[in-house]
Amino acid sequence: MAGPLSHIRVLDLSRVLAGPWASQNLADLGAEVVKIERPGVGDDSRAFGPPWVKDASGRDTKDSAYFTSANRGKKSITLNISAPEGQAIARELARKSDVLLENYKYGDLARYGLGYDDLRVLNPKLVYCSVTGFGQTGPYRERPGYDFMIQGMGGMMSVTGEPDSLPGGGPQRAGVPIADIITGMYASIAICAALANRERSGRGQHLDLALLDSQIALLAYQNTNYFSTGEPPKRIGNLHPNIVPYQPFRTSDGDVILACGNDNLFRKFCEAAGCTGLAADPRFATNGKRVENRVELTRLLQEIFLRKKTSEWLERLETAGIPNGPINNIAQVYAEPQVKARNVRVELTNASGVKVPLVASPMRFSETPVEYRLAPPALGQHTEEVLRNLGKSDAEIAQLRAAKVI
Numbered sequence: 001m002a003g004p005l006s007h008i009r010v011l012d013l014s015r016v017l018a019g020p021w022a023s024q025n026l027a028d029l030g031a032e033v034v035k036i037e038r039p040g041v042g043d044d045s046r047a048f049g050p051p052w053v054k055d056a057s058g059r060d061t062k063d064s065a066y067f068t069s070a071n072r073g074k075k076s077i078t079l080n081i082s083a084p085e086g087q088a089i090a091r092e093l094a095r096k097s098d099v100l101l102e103n104y105k106y107g108d109l110a111r112y113g114l115g116y117d118d119l120r121v122l123n124p125k126l127v128y129c130s131v132t133g134f135g136q137t138g139p140y141r142e143r144p145g146y147d148f149m150i151q152g153m154g155g156m157m158s159v160t161g162e163p164d165s166l167p168g169g170g171p172q173r174a175g176v177p178i179a180d181i182i183t184g185m186y187a188s189i190a191i192c193a194a195l196a197n198r199e200r201s202g203r204g205q206h207l208d209l210a211l212l213d214s215q216i217a218l219l220a221y222q223n224t225n226y227f228s229t230g231e232p233p234k235r236i237g238n239l240h241p242n243i244v245p246y247q248p249f250r251t252s253d254g255d256v257i258l259a260c261g262n263d264n265l266f267r268k269f270c271e272a273a274g275c276t277g278l279a280a281d282p283r284f285a286t287n288g289k290r291v292e293n294r295v296e297l298t299r300l301l302q303e304i305f306l307r308k309k310t311s312e313w314l315e316r317l318e319t320a321g322i323p324n325g326p327i328n329n330i331a332q333v334y335a336e337p338q339v340k341a342r343n344v345r346v347e348l349t350n351a352s353g354v355k356v357p358l359v360a361s362p363m364r365f366s367e368t369p370v371e372y373r374l375a376p377p378a379l380g381q382h383t384e385e386v387l388r389n390l391g392k393s394d395a396e397i398a399q400l401r402a403a404k405v406i
Contacts, residue, residue, distance in 0.1 A: 002029020004368040008195065011097040012036065012074065013081075013090075013114075015043040017147070017177055018211065019103040019131045020070040021184025026191065027073025028361040028370045034093060034386055035071065035377070039078040039406060042379040043067060053376075055352050068376040070184075072348060075374070075382035078406050084404045087112050094119045094126060103131040103243050106141045116206040127194040129187055143210045147177035152329070154179065155213030159222050162237040166358060171235070181301040183214040228356055240271035244290035245269075249302055254310035258301075259323035263287060272320035273304055336397055348375035382405070 008031040012023040020035075020043070027033040037043050049064035058294055080086040086337045091114070094100055100119065102109055109115050116128040130136060133145010151157050161172030187209045188339065194205055216223070222233045225241060233241055238244035245266070248255045260266040263286055270279040278284050278300065283293045290297055310326060317324035328336070347355040359372045383406050387397050400406045 001368050003028070003371045004365065005192075005195075006368075006371075007029035008032070008098045009095050009096060010034070010099040010101060011090075013100065013102040013104070014131060015103065016045045017070055017180040018183040018187070018209075019101050020045075020189065022129070022187035023074065023101050023179055024072060025184070025188040025361070025363075027374075028363065028372070030368070030371050031099070033074040034097075034382070035074040035076050036079045036081070036090065036093075037076055037379060039080055039378055039380070039404060041069070042076070042078070045070070046379065053356060054354060056354050061352075063376070063378070071376040072358055072372065074377055075386060076377035076380055077383045077386045078380035079383075080405050081112050081114065083403070083405050085400060085403065087114060089387070089390070089400075089405075090114055091119070091122060093386075095122045096390075097123070098124065098195065099129065101129045101131070101187070101191070105144060106132055106134075106136060120204065120206075124203055125198060127191055127198065127207065128204065129191055129194075129209065130206040131183060131187055131209045131211075136206075136208045140212075143187055146180045147211070148173055150179040150211045154212050155219055155222070159219070159233050159235055161235045163235050166237070169235070170397045174224075178218065179211045179215040182218045183209055183211050186214050186217075196331070203276050211265070218350075234286050239294065241280065242291065243287060244294045245301055246296060247298070249305035251305050251308060251310045251313055254329045255327050256305065256313045256317075257325045258309050258317070260324060263325065266290070268320055268359065269317070269322050272316055272322060275300075275304055343346050346372055348372055350375035351378045353379050 004025055008026065010023055010026050010031045010033040012019065012033050012035040014020055014023065022033070023033050036042075045067045046063050048066035050060070051065045052060035053063045053065060053068060055061050061071050079089055081090050087276065090112075094114070107115075110118065116130070119126055119128060132141070133150065134140040134143055152171070156178065157171035157173055160174060162169040164170055187207070190207045190209060194207060198204055221242065225233050243261060246259050246261070248257045249406075260269055266284075267279045270276045278297070282289065284290050284297050285324070308316075314324060314326060322380075326332070333339060339345075342360075344360050345357055347357050348359045350356050356375050360372075363370055384397055387400070387406070397406070
């Protein structure tokens with residue numbers, strides 16, 4: 001069956017990660033996504049390499065592996081929107097679209113007659129989603145925003161990393177651009193909600209997504225811990241501020257993660273590990289007490305874990321039904337039987353005939369499954385197709401190309 005958004009047409013004017021992440025979600029869900037890129041250059045992230053996508057001969061192309069992570073399922077059209085002819089084509093596409101997604105700086109698209117107030121006159125049903133660093137309001141709205149700075153400004157780096165007093169201590173960003181990704185996810189949700197509302201109201205609306213807002217929201221219980229205590233949470237490395245033991249331990253040959261999310265699991269762990277006395281100790285009998293006495297409990301548990309190999313602990317904990325896991329590198333991730341069984345890695349053939357490995361969407365539907373129709377596109381791969389669908393003749397397309405509009 002067709003995907004749940006197979007009736008939706010998306011005009012994607014975003015680039016790099018937050019916006020493209022959202023539009024890739026929509027494409028996975030069946031939407032037709034037309035991605036507008038700058039002639040000759042394209043999305044900035046095409047140049048974020050090495051590593052690069054290989055061609056059929058195994059040589060590097062001009063497209064980065066980074067770009068492929070967020071751009072499957074889309075048609076690429078090159079269009080110079082600074083030219084009046086390019087603006088006119090963009091307006092034609094917007095008139096025929098259900099969703100427009102953009103991540104230009106505040107006010108930039110309005111200079112080209114492509115702002116929300118301009119396009120809702122042409123298409124009152126248009127859902128227009130703007131993704132910026134700081135949003136459409138407030139004193140910072142005109143500032144550019146990048147993931148790294150937002151992780152710092154939004155508090156993520158204050159709670160990520162080892163304490164300053166330990167070796168290697170200090171603020172750390174997440175290993176992926178988490179502010180961009182979570183903003184893209186929130187944008188996906190907002191767009192679907194606006195489309196659902198449009199079914200009742202018949203009207204589109206302007207969605208205002210900000211990296212800073214999204215990053216702050218992602219702090220989750222760290223926010224409410226602060227609200228409850230008045231004290232900003234601090235970096236505690238791999239420890240959990242509210243649950244103990246919920247952390248990695250060194251084994252005789254590696255590491256294993258132990259996650260005892262409640263008192264019953266802690267008791268079961270102590271039985272499996274042969275240390276039932278710890279479960280009966282008043283210092284450790286409840287989670288609240290374990291949090292208070294985490295340093296001593298961690299010391300005692302670390303001594304126990306060093307007595308066995310990682311594989312022995314994983315088997316023992318799994319048999320006892322205690323949440324646990326290894327610390328995998330990414331190659332080990334894809335070797336996991338569960339990952340293989342879930343078909344997390346997929347391959348799509350691109351315009352050069354090369355199979356591009358990608359990560360499947362985690363969204364699984366029983367009736368309207370996710371679709372993987374198009375590999376990440378070559379720059380401008382679908383320009384002529386899209387323009388012909390607008391009714392442009394071969395002569396008109398040739399003229400646009402000669403004028404460097406496309």
